Amino acid sequence: MEKEVLQMTEPGYVEELLGILRSKLPPDELLDRLDDYHENDIAGALEQLSEEERKVLYPILGAERVSEIFTYIEDPEVYLQEISLEKAAAVISHMDSDDAVDILEEMDDKTQKKLVRMLDADASRDVKLLLSYDEDEIGSVMTTNFIVIHHFLTIRQAMTELVRQAGENDNITTIYVIDGKEQFYGAIDLKDLILARDGSDLEDIISTSYPYVHDHEQISDCLERIKDYAEDSIPVLTSDLHIVGVVTSQDIIEVVDDEMGEDYAKFAGLTAEEDLNETLLESMKKRLPWLIVLLFLGMGVSTVVGMFEAVVAVLPIVMCFQSLILDMAGNVGTQSLAVTIRVLMDENLTGSQKVGLVFKEVRVGFSNGLFLGTMAFLFIGLYVFLLKHVPMGNAFLISGCVGTALMVAMVISSMVGTLIPMFFHKIKVDPAVASGPLITTVNDLVAVVTYYGLAWVLLINIFHLV
Secondary structure: OOOOOOOOOOOOHHHHHHHHHOOOOOHHHHHHHHOOOOHHHHHHHHHHOOHHHHHHHHHHHHHHHHHHHHOOOOOHHHHHOOOOHHHHHHHHHOOOHHHHHHHHOOOOHHHHHHHHHHOOHHHHHHHHHHHOOOOOEHHHHOEOOOEEEEOOOOHHHHHHHHHHHHOOOOOOOEEEEEOOOOOEEEEEEHHHHHHOOOOOOHHHHOEOOOOOEEOOOEHHHHHHHHHHHOOOEEEEEOOOOOEEEEEEHHHHHHHHHHHHHHHHHHHOOOOOOOOOOOOHHHHHHHHHHHHHHHHHHHHHHHHHHHHOHHHHHHOHHHHHHHHHHHHHHHHHHHHHHHHHHHHHHHOOOOHHHHHHHHHHHHHHHHHHHHHHHHHHHHHHHHHHHHHOOOOHHHHHHHHHHHHHHHHHHHHHHHHHHHHHHHHHHHOOOOHHHOOHHHHHHHHHHHHHHHHHHHHHHHHHHHOOOO
């Protein structure tokens, strides 16, 4: 008997919600039905409604529920424009401070200032705090949604304080502890507090060596450290050790996603990420700087090719294999670049380890180059002999030159692809800027000089193959 194969399918909650939202149910019954669904699914359904349908729905949901739903929408500032500034301010006031700042930063300065003035006192204070940090500082991505208690409380008092603060702050899996001077003292896992006996000492369940970051630390400097601890949240402290916020695991995911997007943009030769809504001028401004630099580098490569015009003139067949050498050199250099950037970002390398990495990449480049150069020698030799009708000896001299140039170019490209990001890292410049287009152009220059130099020395001056 054949076993039935079960296929997992994505639940059609959005379709169900669209039916509910358009069903003209009384407000109380509608809200009761929506309680059965996650805000992420409601957000998905909300995006598919018309503007008129959403405007009818907003008053029914209320500012607090709308704020929860908007945190799952890709561009919530677009939907906030569908309601008045007063109601938009009420919605933003109910959001976590980091989510509120994300929305406000997408608005023009005039609207942003108006909304900040209209927020309630607590939300306004928190938003102004986060906006006071530079965008590359960890304080700019923290949230003020956390529980904090004093270290001298009893277990019962700590539980009472937790319940009291949980009404305003739902990030309760870790409870942060401060001392009598209001300075960070440690942290308590919620499970430990729940399981603690009433007569136990609170000090026994406080982790006084809990990790933390400082609010003005650069995101790039502390990101790996935060990831290594793998905690649900990590406190953000001022220079005098007062806790001003926490960085949650969700914040870290968003930061890593942003960092990856920025690195991808740099690998593509962009000065910043692009999106679909940008104007032509904005896209050009992001692409032109590197393209101008690469234009002049490309002119340098073309000038070098021109220096070997005599080689091409007397032995035109070498032109057939130029792109092969250039492409392979570029590919190898980009591979070494990717490996080096990954290692530099994840580890603090000593001088000897960096030297070891360079030698390792050179060995890899040589081994791959020897293998591919041998293949090129055999296959190109047969190609030139059989299809170009060049005498066998001459055909394999040409393929030998191609194979040798390929191996040498791959070795040098591996070394260049490792040394350039190390140099940028040493001078405190993001090594990702030494990426794709730049490294490819540099390796093009290396490959051209290697290939045509060998052809000129070996094929023309030594073997007189003209």
